[in-house]
Amino acid sequence: MSDATLSPADNTRPKRRSRLLVTLAGDRKAQFGLIVLALFALAGIFAPLLAQYDPNEMTLDMMAGLSAAHPLGTDDLGRDLLSRILYGTQVSLFIGISTVALALAIGVTLGLVAGYFGGWIDTIIMRYIDLQWAFPNFIIAVYLVAVFGTGLLNVIVAISLAFVDDFARIARSMTLTLREEQYVDAARTLGFSKPRTLFVHILPNAVAPIIVQATVSVSYAILGEASLSFLGLGVDVSTPTWGLILADGRSFITQAWWLGVFPGLAIMLVVLSINFIGDWLRDALDVRQKAI
Amino acid sequence: MAAYVLRRLIGSVLVMWAVATLVFFMLRLVPGDPIAAMLADVGGPEEIAAMKAKLGLDRSLLVQYGLWFSNALQGDLGASIYGSRVPVTQIIAEAIPRTLSLSLLSFVIAIVIALPAGIISATRRNTLTDNAVSFLAFLGLSMPDFWLAILLIIIFAANLQWLPAVGYIPLAEGFWPWLRHLILPAIAIGTAFSAIIARMIRSSLLEVLSSDYMRTARSKGLTPRMLMFGHALPNAMIPVITVMGIAFALLISGAVVVENVFAIKGLGRVLIEGILNRDYPVVQGAILVVSAIFVFSNLIVDLLYGVIDPRIRLH
Numbered sequence: 001m002s003d004a005t006l007s008p009a010d011n012t013r014p015k016r017r018s019r020l021l022v023t024l025a026g027d028r029k030a031q032f033g034l035i036v037l038a039l040f041a042l043a044g045i046f047a048p049l050l051a052q053y054d055p056n057e058m059t060l061d062m063m064a065g066l067s068a069a070h071p072l073g074t075d076d077l078g079r080d081l082l083s084r085i086l087y088g089t090q091v092s093l094f095i096g097i098s099t100v101a102l103a104l105a106i107g108v109t110l111g112l113v114a115g116y117f118g119g120w121i122d123t124i125i126m127r128y129i130d131l132q133w134a135f136p137n138f139i140i141a142v143y144l145v146a147v148f149g150t151g152l153l154n155v156i157v158a159i160s161l162a163f164v165d166d167f168a169r170i171a172r173s174m175t176l177t178l179r180e181e182q183y184v185d186a187a188r189t190l191g192f193s194k195p196r197t198l199f200v201h202i203l204p205n206a207v208a209p210i211i212v213q214a215t216v217s218v219s220y221a222i223l224g225e226a227s228l229s230f231l232g233l234g235v236d237v238s239t240p241t242w243g244l245i246l247a248d249g250r251s252f253i254t255q256a257w258w259l260g261v262f263p264g265l266a267i268m269l270v271v272l273s274i275n276f277i278g279d280w281l282r283d284a285l286d287v288r289q290k291a292i
Numbered sequence: 293m294a295a296y297v298l299r300r301l302i303g304s305v306l307v308m309w310a311v312a313t314l315v316f317f318m319l320r321l322v323p324g325d326p327i328a329a330m331l332a333d334v335g336g337p338e339e340i341a342a343m344k345a346k347l348g349l350d351r352s353l354l355v356q357y358g359l360w361f362s363n364a365l366q367g368d369l370g371a372s373i374y375g376s377r378v379p380v381t382q383i384i385a386e387a388i389p390r391t392l393s394l395s396l397l398s399f400v401i402a403i404v405i406a407l408p409a410g411i412i413s414a415t416r417r418n419t420l421t422d423n424a425v426s427f428l429a430f431l432g433l434s435m436p437d438f439w440l441a442i443l444l445i446i447i448f449a450a451n452l453q454w455l456p457a458v459g460y461i462p463l464a465e466g467f468w469p470w471l472r473h474l475i476l477p478a479i480a481i482g483t484a485f486s487a488i489i490a491r492m493i494r495s496s497l498l499e500v501l502s503s504d505y506m507r508t509a510r511s512k513g514l515t516p517r518m519l520m521f522g523h524a525l526p527n528a529m530i531p532v533i534t535v536m537g538i539a540f541a542l543l544i545s546g547a548v549v550v551e552n553v554f555a556i557k558g559l560g561r562v563l564i565e566g567i568l569n570r571d572y573p574v575v576q577g578a579i580l581v582v583s584a585i586f587v588f589s590n591l592i593v594d595l596l597y598g599v600i601d602p603r604i605r606l607h
Contacts, residue, residue: 136541254450264439272434
């Protein structure tokens with residue numbers, strides 16, 4: 001028996017790929033989003049090459065305005081703002097992607113298990129998920145940082161746990177629908193193990209709404225990390241992150257406006273790009289869900 | 293309806309109990325000993341033990357939980373572990389009007405922007421206006437609220453000097469001073485909310501406008517105004533109201549961040565300062581009150597939805 005996924009007879013996945021490309025050709029916002037996001041990803045990866053200065057190197061050139069030597073100026077400790085923002089890109093994108101990967105792994109597993117097994121397993125899992133659902137993700141993340149403390153790993157765990165309920169609910173509702181499909185019956189009849197049925201046959205067919213949710217979650221995760229860092233609840237102060245750079249510059253915005261403008265602009269451009277991409281995917285993959 | 297209200301009410305109380313219990317036990321997992329940190333400069337092991345005994349921290353976790361819970365039910369949330377040990381209830385009582393003022397004003401600002409924006413972009417679908425509104429909504433959703441707050445301070449407080457950059461004046465001391473201090477933070481918080489509501493109104497209106505009963509109403513010769521405000525808008529608002537519940541939560545989490553930018557000592561500022569200072573009782577109390585606001589505003593939205601759409605009550 002091959003490991004190929006059992007799917008509905010009219011398997012739409014090859015069609016899905018071409019539909020993505022066709023809709024992309026007519027979607028200027030999505031094109032903008034993909035290009036800007038790619039530029040930021042490159043900026044993050046090549047930050048050590050692109051940055052002219054060490055992001056934490058203090059100089060006597062304090063709060064210097066925009067110039068050829070410092071294209072985005074310097075902060076109150078004479079650190080080059082552009083270099084700090086470039087390094088901040090690494091942290092923001094890393095946190096955005098890793099938190100969503102973790103949230104997706106935990107949430108989708110919980111949702112699949114709850115939906116497939118039903119009964120008391122479903123009840124226990126969903127009672128908890130519903131409890132968490134009653135609160136905004138950011139507040140959950142703040143609560144968890146209150147418990148775990150600050151730092152890179154704690155922030156990643158806090159934000160990803162805050163997103164678990166979103167993925168669990170989607171995976172569960174997809175599983176409930178797919179459980180009754182004939183090809184899942186076929187997998188059962190063939191005597192496949194339950195994990196194999198769940199992960200090899202149900203999951204790939206539930207993937208579209210999960211992709212859309214994961215995409216928009218990356219933007220929420222980046223906003224969440226920036227907000228936590230801004231409040232002093234994020235990664236430690238020696239790591240330049242966009243939220244932290246804004247927090248550092250906040251007291252000096254009346255003398256040095258660039259400290260208040262550019263780090264936030266970076267956050268907004270990345271989040272906007274991801275939102276554009278998410279919107280395109282939602283239309284192209286034909287996923288109907290709530291606005292937030 | 294009464295049974296539905298009762299069921300939802302009991303559900304909300306259970307959620308609050310679960311939150312209170314989770315918060316109590318999870319905060320005890322925090323690494324580090326706040327009492328030792330607090331007395332680091334002034335006391336040795338005896339003082340630390342004495343302080344723990346005074347605060348009841350030397351007893352078993354379950355006894356502490358029972359005591360804390362029964363005290364909390366009587367409105368006693370303990371006292372801040374710092375300074376003159378101000379009771380948590382007092383700190384929170386001072387913070388609540390600030391956060392509520394801020395959230396309500398953000399709500400009003402957001403609706404005032406979202407309603408016309410949503411209606412205009414639905415009635416002029418795919419025109420330049422519609423595209424502009426949709427683009428602005430995307431911007432609003434993508435801007436971090438604390439960054440918008442900083443931009444507003446740079447423009448309206450630092451450069452134009454029209455409005456104050458920090459602080460809060462109670463409503464009792466005059467409407468204008470109150471409004472002047474809250475308008476910038478309220479815009480910072482309300483923008484994302486208004487973007488969500490505008491998008492929701494647009495898509496909901498488009499669906500209603502293409503329905504059969506709207507065609508019937510049009511063929512009866514109703515004016516566009518009567519069509520919009522008599523038939524389309526009331527029906528289009530049903531899904532919008534459910535989203536408002538979720539979006540109200542967004543306002544509160546916005547307030548948690550933005551209060552810190554404008555140095556307004558509301559619930560968010562109290563919560564964050566508590567966390568930064570490891571002030572357990574304050575953090576516990578703030579989390580409980582913030583959570584209660586969510587749970588009961590969700591409840592109100594659900595009940596409201598039940599009134600508007602009677603089908604809901606049956607489920």
